[in-house]
Structure formats: structure tokens, C-alpha cells
Amino acid sequence: MTNPFYITGIIPETYFCDREKETQQLVSIIENRAHILLTSARRMGKTQLVYHVYKQPAIKDTFRTFYVDLYPTTSLHEMVLFLSKEIYSTLIPKGKKALKFFLSTIKSLTGSFGYDPVTGTPSFDVKLGDIHDPKLTLQEIFSYLEKADKPCIFAIDEFQQIANYPEKNVEALLRSYIQPMNNCLFIFAGSNRHILENMFNSAARPFYNSTEQFHLERIPKEIYTGFAMQKINDAGRSITPEAAGLAYDLFEGHTYYVHHILHNAFANIDPQKAIDVKDILDTLDDLLDARERSFSSTMNKLNFKQKETLIAIAKEGKAVGVTSVAFVKKHALRSASSVQYAVSTLLEDQLLTYEDEGRRKIYSVADRFLGYWIKKNY
Ligand SMILES: Nc1ncnc2c1ncn2[C@@H]1O[C@H](COP(=O)(O)OP(=O)(O)O)[C@@H](O)[C@H]1O
Numbered sequence: 001m002t003n004p005f006y007i008t009g010i011i012p013e014t015y016f017c018d019r020e021k022e023t024q025q026l027v028s029i030i031e032n033r034a035h036i037l038l039t040s041a042r043r044m045g046k047t048q049l050v051y052h053v054y055k056q057p058a059i060k061d062t063f064r065t066f067y068v069d070l071y072p073t074t075s076l077h078e079m080v081l082f083l084s085k086e087i088y089s090t091l092i093p094k095g096k097k098a099l100k101f102f103l104s105t106i107k108s109l110t111g112s113f114g115y116d117p118v119t120g121t122p123s124f125d126v127k128l129g130d131i132h133d134p135k136l137t138l139q140e141i142f143s144y145l146e147k148a149d150k151p152c153i154f155a156i157d158e159f160q161q162i163a164n165y166p167e168k169n170v171e172a173l174l175r176s177y178i179q180p181m182n183n184c185l186f187i188f189a190g191s192n193r194h195i196l197e198n199m200f201n202s203a204a205r206p207f208y209n210s211t212e213q214f215h216l217e218r219i220p221k222e223i224y225t226g227f228a229m230q231k232i233n234d235a236g237r238s239i240t241p242e243a244a245g246l247a248y249d250l251f252e253g254h255t256y257y258v259h260h261i262l263h264n265a266f267a268n269i270d271p272q273k274a275i276d277v278k279d280i281l282d283t284l285d286d287l288l289d290a291r292e293r294s295f296s297s298t299m300n301k302l303n304f305k306q307k308e309t310l311i312a313i314a315k316e317g318k319a320v321g322v323t324s325v326a327f328v329k330k331h332a333l334r335s336a337s338s339v340q341y342a343v344s345t346l347l348e349d350q351l352l353t354y355e356d357e358g359r360r361k362i363y364s365v366a367d368r369f370l371g372y373w374i375k376k377n378y
């Protein structure tokens with residue numbers, strides 16, 4: 001029996017939950033030919049939403065669609081490699097003509113292609129070291145997109161990564177290539193709202209005012225729990241409304257975490273019985289136990305100040321005024337300044353995250369499972 005709660009890969013349409021309004025809005029921005037900045041907390045569902053948008057008839061029938069995740073990249077070389085690999089692999093099933101045209105456009109890499117002697121199809125075996133002039137190759141990639149036989153959409157996920165590349169002015173370089181383009185729309189996506197909004201909202205930055213901005217929120221509770229109960233029923237099984245509600249509430253509807261708990265409950269609970277509240281709590285416990293080693297090693301890498309601050313924030317769940325006397329005292333921390341240092345380094349390492357509430361910042365542990373694990377163990 002297929003588990004209806006997908007926690008990896010692209011979700012088949014039947015198992016994709018909601019996002020109807022968001023999909024409609026994004027399709028309409030694309031139809032109006034605007035670039036998009038798509039932000040949300042990590043693991044809220046940006047990537048899945050982009051793929052879902054790509055499957056809409058209005059998009060699928062008109063555009064060539066591409067998607068790349070820059071999260072693992074740390075240099076312009078890698079970005080160029082990822083972009084060209086994505087175009088190559090998207091074009092393979094579209095036929096030789098499209099592929100040949102692409103390969104003939106990126107001349108700077110031509111020497112690195114081979115042809116499969118049996119099928120005659122080109123094989124793309126470009127290595128980082130083959131990219132001698134990433135700026136030139138990048139220009140060729142964009143020039144391909146501009147000349148492609150159909151209009152294109154290129155989603156660049158975790159776009160904030162480019163801010164860490166060692167090459168200077170990558171932002172300005174990209175903007176100068178993208179600005180004059182008519183045939184390709186870009187979806188810049190990412191989880192670091194702060195860095196991204198700075199990039200796109202400050203008048204001094206190259207990408208200023210270049211996109212329509214879209215912030216993805218959680219799926220509403222009624223819709224999510226309705227979806228969960230329906231899918232479990234479709235599989236000939238059941239879950240109590242309270243249990244479905246708890247799976248949502250434990251993680252405030254944060255998609256990846258809710259989905260993970262439901263996935264594991266579906267996989268591990270006796271199929272003969274209805275999944276109830278206790279099953280959800282047991283499933284969470286098991287999941288935290290299974291992550292014991294990895295979470296311990298995360299904690300191991302922290303110094304004392306970072307650790308005590310992370311623990312204090314985990315215990316609060318949502319922490320406000322972390323540098324206030326009251327907070328420092330309540331959690332027996334060293335001092336406001338040590339908390340400040342710890343918070344900034346934990347944010348950098350993406351162990352903490354925050355939301356703005358007016359002028360206050362509300363901090364929480366970024367990985368909600370780690371948050372529960374710390375609460376349980378410290
Ligand atoms: N609309 C959805 N329907 C079902 N599951 C979803 C949906 N959106 C997200 N998920 C779940 O959350 C996980 C993380 O989603 P993802 O799109 O990778 O988040 P992000 O790109 O924002 O980090 C997915 O692997 C899937 O398990």
C-alpha cells in the first residue's frame with residue numbers, strides 16, 4: 001500500500017495537499033510576465049509548490065520549465081554547472097533537436113561533451129574543472145534561454161547562496177544578464193527571508209524592485225487535517241480527527257514535520273486500528289529516538305554559550321526578548337551579551353530561525369524535531 005504522505009522527491013498530484021490559491025496566484029503572476037521572489041520558512045513547501053505550478057496546463061503547455069537548488073553550491077563555477085546540468089537533463093526527453101541547439105549555444109563547454117557511441121545522444125559529463133570561464137558559460141546559458149524555441153521559466157531555489165560566493169559582484173553580474181531578457185522568467189526562491197528581502201528591497205542592490213514577492217504560509221488546519229483523513233480513508237484505514245489535529249498542532253502546520261509524522265504513523269501503526277492521539281505521540285517519540293545520534297552530534301559541536309542559549313529557546317518553544325534581563329535570569333544564562341553572540345552564530349548555522357512580530361523578533365529552533373529532542377533531553 002502506497003504511503004500517501006510523501007517526505008522525499010516530487011509529490012504525485014493525488015498526494016499534493018491544497019495550495020490552490022497560491023498556485024492560482026503564481027500562475028497569474030507568470031502570465032503577467034513578472035519575475036517572482038518566493039520565500040517561506042525552510043520546509044514549508046516552496047519546492048513542491050514550484051513543481052506543482054509547473055504542472056498546471058497554463059504553464060506546462062506554454063513554457064519550458066527548469067528548476068535548480070543552489071543550496072549545496074559555494075561558487076559561481078558550481079552554479080554554472082548546476083544550471084547547465086538542469087537544462088541538459090530537462091531537454092533529453094524533449095528530443096535531439098532541442099538538445100543539440102542547447103549544446104551548440106554553450107560553446108565554452110563543447111570540448112567537455114561526449115557522444116554515446118551506441119545511441120548517438122550527447123553525454124553531459126562536465127566537471128567543475130572544465131568550467132574555465134564561468135562568466136562566459138553563464139552568459140551562454142542565458143543566451144540559450146533567450147533563444148529557446150519556447151518561453152522559459154527558471155526557478156532558482158535557495159538563491160541567497162549567491163551572497164556567499166567568493167567571486168565579487170555575482171549579484172550585479174546576474175542582474176545585468178537577466179534584465180534585458182524577454183524569453184525567460186525567473187522564480188527566485190529561498191528560506192532566508194532576511195537576506196533575500198534585503199537583496200530585493202534595498203534601492204542600492206542590483207535586484208531592487210525586479211520581482212513580485214510572494215511569501216508562503218502554512219496550509220490552513222481544516223484543509224490539512226481534512227486532506228490527511230481523506231488520504232488515510234482512501235487507503236482503507238482511519239485516523240481520529242483529534243490525532244490528525246494533533247499532528248498539525250505539534251508543528252503549527254509546518255508542512256514537512258506534519259507530513260513526516262503522518263508518514264511514520266501510517267507506516268508503523270497497526271493498519272487494523274484507527275490512528276489515535278497516543279499513536280501520534282509515540283510516533284514522535286520513536287522519530288526523536290531514531291535521530292539521537294545525529295542530534296547529539298549537533299549539540300556536541302556547540303560551545304557552552306551556544307548550547308545553553310539553544311536549550312533556553314527550545315524550552316520556550318517561541319522565545320521573545322532573548323536578551324532581556326528576565327529571559328537571561330529565567331534560564332540562568334551568563335549575560336545578555338553572551339546570548340547575543342550565541343544567537344547570531346546559531347542563526348548563521350541555521351540552528352535557529354526567527355519571525356518578525358512588529359519590532360520584536362521571535363526565535364525558535366529551526367528544526368522542529370531537534371527542538372522537541374532538546375526539550376526531552378535537557
Ligand atoms: N502541498 C504539499 N502537499 C504535501 N506535502 C507537502 C506539500 N508541501 C510540502 N510538503 C511536504 O513538505 C516537505 C518539504 O517541502 P519543500 O517543498 O521541500 O519545502 P521548502 O522548499 O520550502 O524547503 C516535502 O518533502 C513534503 O513532505
Ligand SMILES: [Mg+2]
Binds near residue numbers: 046047157
Ligand atoms: Mg526547497
